[in-house]
Amino acid sequence: MKHLGSGEIIELTATEALIGHRGWSDGLAGDGFRSRAKQYDFNAIGDFHGKSRAERFSHLEELGAECGHYLRGVLPKALEKYDRVTVATHVPPYPDAALYGGRRCGLQFLPHFCNVGAGRAIYDVAKDFRKKKVSVLCGHTHCGANLQFTSNITVLAGAAQPGHPGVQRVLNFN
Numbered sequence: 683m684k685h686l687g688s689g690e691i692i693e694l695t696a697t698e699a700l701i702g703h704r705g706w707s708d709g710l711a712g713d714g715f716r717s718r719a720k721q722y723d724f725n726a727i728g729d730f731h732g733k734s735r736a737e738r739f740s741h742l743e744e745l746g747a748e749c750g751h752y753l754r755g756v757l758p759k760a761l762e763k764y765d766r767v768t769v770a771t772h773v774p775p776y777p778d779a780a781l782y783g784g785r786r787c788g789l790q791f792l793p794h795f796c797n798v799g800a801g802r803a804i805y806d807v808a809k810d811f812r813k814k815k816v817s818v819l820c821g822h823t824h825c826g827a828n829l830q831f832t833s834n835i836t837v838l839a840g841a842a843q844p845g846h847p848g849v850q851r852v853l854n855f856n
Contacts, residue, residue, distance in 0.1 A: 686770055687752065691760045699764040701756050705771030705820065708746020708799045709739045712777065712792025719790040742793070750799030754807060761811040768853075773822040774829075775801030779837040781825035795822060808835050821847070 686692075686702030693699050709715065715736075730738050753769070760767040773795055774780045780787045780795040787795050808816045811834070818837040827839040840847075 689756055691756065691763070693764075694768070697765040698768070699760045699766075700768045700770060701753075701760050702770035703749045703752050703800070705749050705773055705775070705797050705800050706745040707742060707773045707794045707822070708749070708797045709742035709793040710746065710798040711780070711796035712787070712789035714793050715739045717790045717793045719794060721794050739793075746797050746799035749797055750803040753800055753803040757804065757807045757816070758810070761807065761814045761816070764814070766815045766817065769804065769816060769818045771797070771800060771818065771820050773797050774820045774827065774837060774839045775804055775818055776829060776831055776837060778831070779818075779820070779823075779827040779829040779839045781823055781827045781839070784825055787823075804835060805832070808832065 685704075686700075687704055691699050691701055709717075729741065733741065749771070757767065757769065775797050777786055777792055777796050780792060782788070782791065786792075804816060804818065808814070809832075814834060816835045818835070819840070820837065821840040821842055823839045824841060824843065826841040827837065829837040829839075831837055
């Protein structure tokens with residue numbers, strides 16, 4: 683197992699590379715701070731124990747900003763050298779890839795299932811490399827999604843149930 687997010691650009695083929703970041707949700711999508719949705723993560727993850735709702739959302743926003751900053755630094759370097767770059771991250775970077783029951787998550791849940799900062803960073807970088815392709819692989823959703831966000835950004839979100847990740851598909855790199 684390799685944790686991504688230390689600036690590495692992993693060559694998959696002569697024209698394709700992999701980068702990644704843990705990519706927490708940033709609390710900004712949907713109803714944002716106004717969300718009253720209960721999140722199991724807040725009980726299961728030590729970083730959130732004992733924090734008020736405001737402190738939790740502030741921490742999520744910090745984590746999202748960190749992810750966006752990281753992607754703004756690493757993604758352009760990868761796209762300068764490779765035609766296709768796969769970005770591995772935890773939650774979808776765009777609300778339309780955060781699905782539940784086959785539809786976009788409700789506004790109360792989107793803050794916990796999307797990283798708007800990562801999405802903005804990927805979009806901002808990719809628009810300067812229009813002939814290059816960016817594929818985002820993510821999860822943290824209960825329904826799979828295949829989103830063509832722009833002509834050069836695709837998001838594949840894997841479906842899972844808590845505690846039961848599954849193989850979504852096998853990727854072939856030629």
